[in-house]
Amino acid sequence: MSEEQLEELKPEVLITFGGMIVSKKIKQFLRKQQPNHHWHIDALKSIDTFHCLSEHINEDPIDFLPKLAVLPLIEGTYQQKWLLEKEKRAAKHQEYIDQASFSDLKVFEQVLGSIPDNLQLQLANSSIIRYTQLFDVNKTLAIFCNRGTSGIDGSTSTAIGAAIVKKNQTLFVTGDLSFFYDSNALWNAYIPSDFRIIIINNSGGGIFRFIPGPKSTNALDYFETPHQLTAEHLCKMHQLTYSFASNLSELKERISDFYADSEQPKVLEVFTDKEVNEKVLKEYFNFLK
Numbered sequence: 001m002s003e004e005q006l007e008e009l010k011p012e013v014l015i016t017f018g019g020m021i022v023s024k025k026i027k028q029f030l031r032k033q034q035p036n037h038h039w040h041i042d043a044l045k046s047i048d049t050f051h052c053l054s055e056h057i058n059e060d061p062i063d064f065l066p067k068l069a070v071l072p073l074i075e076g077t078y079q080q081k082w083l084l085e086k087e088k089r090a091a092k093h094q095e096y097i098d099q100a101s102f103s104d105l106k107v108f109e110q111v112l113g114s115i116p117d118n119l120q121l122q123l124a125n126s127s128i129i130r131y132t133q134l135f136d137v138n139k140t141l142a143i144f145c146n147r148g149t150s151g152i153d154g155s156t157s158t159a160i161g162a163a164i165v166k167k168n169q170t171l172f173v174t175g176d177l178s179f180f181y182d183s184n185a186l187w188n189a190y191i192p193s194d195f196r197i198i199i200i201n202n203s204g205g206g207i208f209r210f211i212p213g214p215k216s217t218n219a220l221d222y223f224e225t226p227h228q229l230t231a232e233h234l235c236k237m238h239q240l241t242y243s244f245a246s247n248l249s250e251l252k253e254r255i256s257d258f259y260a261d262s263e264q265p266k267v268l269e270v271f272t273d274k275e276v277n278e279k280v281l282k283e284y285f286n287f288l289k
């Protein structure tokens, strides 16, 4: 958005609750277009994410937020401005995705659209959670990701642990490095048979093509750590049902009965091309403008 547009969307009061926010763009927006007041509501702690925290309200948001409902309503166009912008971008988002080549972005559209209601969705770091944020995700899902230090380690272990405790079926979506990093998590006799893993295998750390630094320093290889591994043999060893997809029609077909009851937990590995991923995502952000 242009500076003028961002200025128009600058809030007077910002009320936040919960932990870290993932989107760098939103973080940058609120750090630059700072609100006059920022209240963070949390019974324990408060983080000054936007460098302008004015109040830490020591209360559970569930107790605090209803109190706002008694404030008198005032006329204004602020909400309309946001909604208009949101609507415009949602239409462009769909237009772009509909014609996009097979890539991580396209895979996320398919995967997120395939998830049955009420599942627990566990997401690994780092581009996995970032891609997910670009979509309106089914609101019946309980979504978890380890943010803060945002490690790529232990995501599979966390997802399996959570799947054992929760009654709902659990889907874990992970990148290849994060998955291989924690492959010992599969050495576990208690993985529920309805547990599902989708690995987006772009042969390395895809995120390093999008953040500033790795490319411009000619050190991309060291960041990205390219490899040709697949999860097939690990799945065989740990008795998980394995399938893979390398294009849109294979993905659609393999995902159609992926969540149905099964004797073993299942893994679907989706192979994408890192160069195509980079091109598609960069063009996506340009297209949205």
Ligand SMILES: Cc1ncc(C[n+]2csc(CCOP(=O)(O)OP(=O)(O)O)c2C)c(N)n1
Pocket (backbone or CB within 6 Å): 125, 126, 127, 128, 149, 150, 151, 152, 153, 174, 175, 176, 177, 178, 179, 200, 202, 204, 205, 206, 207, 208
């Ligand atoms: C324990 C740990 N080591 C290294 C990092 C730095 N790091 C962040 S994202 C990433 C690559 C992740 O690659 P992958 O799991 O394949 O997901 P992709 O980015 O390709 O979606 C790395 C190494 C980290 N966050 N945590």
